[in-house]
C-alpha cells in the first residue's frame with residue numbers, strides 16, 4: 001500500500017484551484033485531493049468520466065485539464081451544478097439575471113410553510129419561495145441552470161456547516177435574539193446572510209460563479225441517471241468513481257431539504273444503495289459494468305475502522321478485473337464537510353488501476 005503524504009488540509013497552506021469557489025461546498029467533495037486523483041492517470045487527454053459528480057470538483061478540474069468531461073449523478077442538485085459550470089463553457093450571470101429573482105411571482109410558499117423558522121428565517125424563506133418560482137420562468141436553459149446553481153450556493157452558504165440540522169441559530173435569529181447567532185467569527189457570516197438583504201450575498205456568489213466559467217473547447221456532458229444505467233452507454237478513457245461511502249450518512253438524507261426545495265415538493269429521499277453499510281454487491285456490480293473503460297480511479301473511505309469497506313477488500317474486488325494498487329490518503333475533512341464529526345478514525349484511500 002502506498003502512502004500519499006503531505007495532505008493535511010486542516011493546516012494546508014497550499015493554494016487551492018481558485019475556480020473551485022464557483023461550486024457549493026459539498027459533503028465528501030474532493031477539492032483537496034484532485035492533485036492525487038489526476039497524478040496516476042495515464043492518458044493526459046481524451047474523455048474523463050465522473051460517474052458520481054456530487055459537488056463537481058473533480059469534473060471541474062478535469063475540464064480545466066482539457067479533457068472532454070462526461071459526468072453523472074442520480075441527484076438533481078448535482079446535475080444543476082454540472083449543467084451550470086461543467087457543460088456551460090461561455091454563459092455568465094449578469095446583474096440583470098439577479099434582478100429576475102425578485103420579480104413578484106405566484107407560488108405556494110412551499111419553503112416558508114415547511115422550513116421556516118427552523119431552517120430559514122421568514123425573510124429568507126420568502127425570498128427563496130419567490131426566487132424559485134421566478135427561475136422556473138427563465139427560458140434560456142443555461143441561464144436557468146446558472147440561477148438554480150446560484151440559489152443552491154445561496155442556501156448552503158446560509159447554513160452552518162452547510163447542514164440542515166443545526167436549528168438553534170436560525171430560531172434565535174427569527175426571534176431577534178442576536179447574541180448566540182453572532183457569537184463568533186466562524187458563525188456570524190453565515191447567520192448574517194439570514195437577516196440581511198439577499199442581494200448582498202447574491203452579488204458575491206455571482207462573482208464566484210462567473211470566475212469558474214471557461215471554455216475548454218469540448219462538448220462536456222451531464223447526465224442524471226442511476227450509475228448502472230449510465231455505465232451501459234457511456235464510453236471514455238478514464239472513469240472516476242467516488243460513490244457515497246458505505247456506512248456513512250446518506251446524501252439523500254443530508255441534502256433531503258435541499259432536494260425537496262429543488263423539486264418543489266416532499267420526496268421520499270430514499271438512501272442510495274451505496275450508503276448502506278453492506279454495499280459490496282453494488283460495488284462488485286459497478287466494476288463489472290465498467291469493463292469497457294480502460295482506466296479506473298476509485299475513492300473510498302471509512303469513518304471508523306469497523307464501518308464500510310476496508311482498502312484490501314476493495315482492492316481484491318478491483319483485481320478481479322485489473323492490476324491495481326491502493327494509495328492511502330492522509331486526508332482530514334474540513335469542518336464544512338464533516339459537520340463537526342470526530343475525524344480521529346477517518347480513513348481515506350484510492351484504488352488506481354494500471
Ligand SMILES: C[S@@+](CC[C@H](N)C(=O)[O-])C[C@H]1O[C@@H](n2cnc3c(N)ncnc32)[C@H](O)[C@@H]1O
Pocket residue numbers: 026027028029030031051052053054055056057058072073074075078225226227228242243244245251272273274
Ligand atoms: C461522494 S459524492 C461525490 C463527490 C464528488 N466527487 C465531489 O468532489 O464533489 C457521491 C455522489 O453520489 C451520488 N449518488 C448516490 N447514489 C448514486 C447512484 N446510484 N447513481 C449515481 N449517483 C449516485 C450522490 O448523489 C452524491 O452526489
